[in-house]
Amino acid sequence: MEAKIASSEPETAAAVIEEPAVTAASAHPPDVEEKARISRQVASKWVKTSVLRQDGRVAQHIPETRIFTPDNLSAMLARYGKVVMKPVVGTGGSGVIMVIKSGSSYTIRHRRKATRYRSFGGMLAAVKAIKRKRSYLVQRGIHLATIRGRPIDYRVKVVKVNSRWVTRSMVGRLANPGMFVTNLCRGGTMLSSAEGIRRSLSGSLVRRKKNEMRNVTRISTHLLEKHFPGIGELGFDYGFDRSGRLWIFEVNTRPH
Template identity: 30%
Template sequence: MSEKKPRSTVVSKWAKTKVLVKCKKLLPFIPDTQKFSESTLKKMLELYSMVYVKPEIGTYGKGVIRAELLKPNHFTYQIESTERSFKDYKSFYNSIQNYIQKKRYIIQRGIHLLKYNKRHFDIRVMVQLNPEGKWETTGLIGRVAHPKKIVTNYHSGGTPIDIKPLLAVHISNYEIQKIIHTLNELGESTAKSLHKKYPGLKQIGLDIGFDRTWTPWIIEVNTKPDPYIFNKLADKSMYRKVIRYKKAAAKV
């Protein structure tokens, strides 16, 4: 009887977070994340003023809620392009709970992302096992949110963009190179950390956002990242490499 093949994907955001927070190197870059409950939502809003309420299992940014405490007894949340306001916590929470129903959700500290043309952006970092069996960052691409949406995903109306012009709005070429080095290091450290727990993993996609202090935050890790976003770049060399590594890993 053949041994069970280790899984190559991990769908639970909570399971991935539990692994990553154990890594001292990564911990400073992981937003506070908790399981969703009435008391936890209230506590985290009091701590951070803005949080993201996310399905524990989900893709493409679907079902993500941005919840905010704007001032005492003024609560708001946004799902896709719909916004709602409340004057008390109970009705605010009940409305979110009515949307969530019985699905498992997590709450993540909200990061005020930097903007490009008045739209929030983050960076997708593609990390793959190379033909020598070592983790390598193979792709970096910016994702600029739709003006009316809270997520940057391409499938939710986000715009893929080369990271150099994206970052050049804010920083010099020298600083861009330092940021790229940081992204590569964070990506590979994340992959190695997850791979220890889930040895079947062969690729991951990190969504990394920067706040106003240029702290890189690991917003999400996808173990089945869409490689085709890199085909949206004018220069196809990055896309070709991603696909080449993906095909090589599939044969192992």
Template identity: 55%
Template sequence: MDTATISSGRQLASKWLKTNALLSNPSIARHIPPSRLFTSANLQAMLSKYGMVVIKPVCGGGGIGVMKVSRSAAGYSCTYMAKTRTFHTFAGLLSHINRLRGRRSYLIQKGIRLATVRGRPIDYRVKYVKANGVWTFRSMVGRVARRGLFVTNLCRGGTRLTASQGIRQSLSQKMVGAKKREMRRLTKIATSLLERRFPGVGSLGYDYGIDRNGHIWILEVNTRPQ
């Protein structure tokens, strides 16, 4: 069972279902990293195409189980938490990933080279909540990964900044207003898509990444935002 209803609104655990709902709108789709369900063939194809991918549980949060996988002339590498292992063969890489993921369903996302603050990746959490029938923005914060990690989750030692501080420190002061406006605009459009597809959602946490070229990506949408 993928969903449950509690007092704060409908919960939707599956990242895959939410991703597909957002892909239905072309103006939002260009902000969704290319994604596929995890299979050996899909992993091989996406590594060949993009060189670096992130794989994550279809259901789950807090950065638990998230891996970064890269392909190079020398072979493959897989980073989980602060530990990176290298492999000469795809079979060796696959065996390692399967040990880590167990029986859980995973998805593969094109790796986004996020803008950084002092060499550490930063992303943004935008919390959007429906109260008395009206959607309102509750917060927009930057999260800088703990040194040595690529996940930014605060429960994994990430550092919280205001969104303005994060954009200024990772990109430039002149981008602050435009990037915050764009994240709000994308949030409103995406929420209307999700609410139409999954009636009853009432609390959403959008994880946005801004790459080194300034393009905004929707990395994930949570229906139980912390």
């Protein structure tokens, strides 16, 4: 039986910080929230992605993802033209790299800097200097919907309270100008999910797109809890491409 998730998500970005909706779930004593904070952690993005791939209803929303090797990077760039590389273990957008192939040249975007290389070998050396000895994933780059040229994605946070999963928030995260990562700790701007969808896609799609995220969250939560008993909170990172297709980029068991 799949996990049922009750929704107590705030309708505005401000409510996330200042005035979260008071529900039966949020009215529980502080020790319940504390239990969620010390729940089981699963650090590896690769392990969690592998679990989510087991259900076709979720797998169809996951961009192709591989463990980094030079051959995998080359193949993914040849297929998609753009990839995002990120540490297997890491949070907050730290160490995330975008690589774009254009003809025979390559561009690396890291933080606010974009550097062009004339050969795969030159680009690869630069990637290795950034990643150092850390294990990395290579994920298909998605052309996200934007607001005035700034990419936007979404964070859906759910917590388990008294054996029941509850949606705590569903918010948009707008990348800082000149950045491709949307993390708030990297200068991203938080706004309500409804506003993000309305401004980047269409107001007529708000309800449908929010329901898509809720549905994938429900199925994914069931899968992850089945494989990792003891998890108590999850943060799902979603994005819609320019055509409105939903993608899930990763799941955190210790969401900020």
